[in-house]
Amino acid sequence: MTESFSGAHSPARALHAERTSTLEQIAALTRDWEGIVESTGQIGVDDEHDPEGATIAFERSQVESLLDQARRHLADLDRAVERLGEGTYGICEGCGRPIAPERLLARPTARTCITCAAR
Numbered sequence: 001m002t003e004s005f006s007g008a009h010s011p012a013r014a015l016h017a018e019r020t021s022t023l024e025q026i027a028a029l030t031r032d033w034e035g036i037v038e039s040t041g042q043i044g045v046d047d048e049h050d051p052e053g054a055t056i057a058f059e060r061s062q063v064e065s066l067l068d069q070a071r072r073h074l075a076d077l078d079r080a081v082e083r084l085g086e087g088t089y090g091i092c093e094g095c096g097r098p099i100a101p102e103r104l105l106a107r108p109t110a111r112t113c114i115t116c117a118a119r
């Protein structure tokens with residue numbers, strides 16, 4: 001077991017914490033979305049003529065895009081967890097050198113080092 005990846009402030013910890021909070025975010029957004037869909041059904045929204053309906057349609061598309069982002073982020077996190085299991089986590093895909101732990105803590109899904117990311 002590598003010390004740097006198993007300590008209290010390790011990238012692996014950060015990765016799992018980020019995954020947990022992303023799952024919570026998805027659950028909360030899903031509840032929001034369901035609430036919006038429900039209220040849409042109750043008032044029988046007409047997007048074009050009802051100003052209330054336009055607001056709800058806007059809110060709904062906002063929530064949908066946030067959900068989409070969160071799901072994509074979760075997929076990135078899942079891939080990072082896989083790499084952690086394979087022992088390739090924290091290795092830059094560009095140059096094959098280790099990614100700085102500070103970078104992984106700030107961005108647990110990073111797949112390249114700062115140098116390669118800047119290229």
Ligand SMILES: [Zn+2]
Nearest residue numbers: 092095113116
């Ligand atoms: Zn690199």
